[in-house]
Amino acid sequence: KETTIAIIGAGIAGLSCATRLKALGFQVQLYEKSLGVSGRMSTRNNDHWSGDHGAQYFTARDPLFINQVKEWINAEVAAIWNPRLKVFKANQWQDSTATENRYVGIPAMNSPGKHLAKALPIEFNQTIDRVAYAQNKWQLHSLESGDIHQQFDWLVVALPAPQALALTKSIDKSIEKFTIDANMQGCWTVMASFTDNLNLPFDAAFINNESISWISRNNSKPKRIGLETWVIHCNPTWSQEWIELDKDEAAKRILDCATKLGLDCRTAKISIHRWRYASGHTNPIPVFRLHEDLKLGFCGDWLNGGRVEGAWLSGYQLACQIEKVQK
Ligand code: FAD
Numbered sequence: 001k002e003t004t005i006a007i008i009g010a011g012i013a014g015l016s017c018a019t020r021l022k023a024l025g026f027q028v029q030l031y032e033k034s035l036g037v038s039g040r041m042s043t044r045n046n047d048h049w050s051g052d053h054g055a056q057y058f059t060a061r062d063p064l065f066i067n068q069v070k071e072w073i074n075a076e077v078a079a080i081w082n083p084r085l086k087v088f089k090a091n092q093w094q095d096s097t098a099t100e101n102r103y104v105g106i107p108a109m110n111s112p113g114k115h116l117a118k119a120l121p122i123e124f125n126q127t128i129d130r131v132a133y134a135q136n137k138w139q140l141h142s143l144e145s146g147d148i149h150q151q152f153d154w155l156v157v158a159l160p161a162p163q164a165l166a167l168t169k170s171i172d173k174s175i176e177k178f179t180i181d182a183n184m185q186g187c188w189t190v191m192a193s194f195t196d197n198l199n200l201p202f203d204a205a206f207i208n209n210e211s212i213s214w215i216s217r218n219n220s221k222p223k224r225i226g227l228e229t230w231v232i233h234c235n236p237t238w239s240q241e242w243i244e245l246d247k248d249e250a251a252k253r254i255l256d257c258a259t260k261l262g263l264d265c266r267t268a269k270i271s272i273h274r275w276r277y278a279s280g281h282t283n284p285i286p287v288f289r290l291h292e293d294l295k296l297g298f299c300g301d302w303l304n305g306g307r308v309e310g311a312w313l314s315g316y317q318l319a320c321q322i323e324k325v326q327k
Pocket residue numbers: 008009010011012013014031032033034037038039040041053054055056057058059126127128129158159160163187189233275277278279299300301302306307308309311
């Protein structure tokens with residue numbers, strides 16, 4: 001009989017873990033609270049514009065992830081992005097000297113995740129709010145459907161640190177320290193779409209010492225269509241300090257700062273998003289967490305340096321370790 005594994009969260013970590021486990025012969029089942037995959041590698045779509053409002057791009061350094069990115073490029077769900085990149089520092093604009101390849105999903109940031117999801121069983125609109133381990137089986141409960149009928153041999157939690165803590169603190173007594181160490185912080189994001197092109201002399205910029213930390217012209221990424229749309233991210237410290245701000249007030253403050261930086265959004269259509277858990281990670285880096293006795297694993301960016309590559313590798317390595325233990 002096949003070993004069954006439930007995976008909670010269909011972000012890139014959960015998807016990567018599920019893909020690897022399936023390849024190793026396990027029977028996997030993903031549960032995702034939203035209606036689509038990819039979590040923070042996300043895109044907001046509208047009739048006239050679209051914007052990647054989570055991860056902006058990803059880099060690839062580990063050979064395993066480099067291979068995965070090659071596969072995505074061959075499948076035409078990812079491509080290199082070569083923005084004209086500036087840095088704003090000490091009130092001055094400079095050209096960025098960074099040379100590392102930056103990759104994006106095409107036609108949207110969630111495309112690599114959607115590609116992985118095609119081969120995986122996923123139940124959407126399932127917010128898992130309770131889990132229990134009894135008689136060597138995991139039982140799940142969801143907000144929307146109540147008790148999940150199927151029981152599982154293993155459980156993988158592929159959620160941001162605070163959500164992983166809320167779900168498992170009564171079972172995994174040591175998880176709290178890890179999640180506190182990860183210190184995940186929020187991010188305020190504004191998307192501004194324009195009917196006319198702005199013709200700014202850059203496509204993206206890192207901003208230092210302002211509430212805004214990053215701006216980018218979404219349409220400069222390959223295969224984007226629709227109106228010129230700029231994505232604005234605030235830095236983690238500012239975002240966390242003002243995370244409870246009313247959305248209109250947050251937008252006003254962010255757009256004041258954007259105007260100061262030369263991105264005048266007065267004619268733009270504005271959309272704002274509050275990320276409660278955007279970034280943060282434990283130090284030192286455990287890559288993943290596994291309780292062999294409980295058959296309980298954790299993966300996600302916060303256990304492996306933050307960012308897309310770390311999240312993907314965390315899921316992949318957890319899957320490999322589960323296979324070793326199970327043998
Ligand atoms: P997530 O993507 O958060 O996936 C978790 C999934 O679990 C989600 O789909 C969520 O809906 C689901 N979920 C949550 N609770 C439940 C529940 N109770 N039951 C079921 N499902 C649940 N990284 C980079 O590499 N480069 C960047 O430029 C970059 N910029 C970023 C900018 C922003 C604003 C943000 C927010 C993130 C950025 N990141 C960037 C980080 C990157 O997006 C993450 O590292 C990566 O996507 C995390 O993947 P994950 O699978 O660990 O978590």
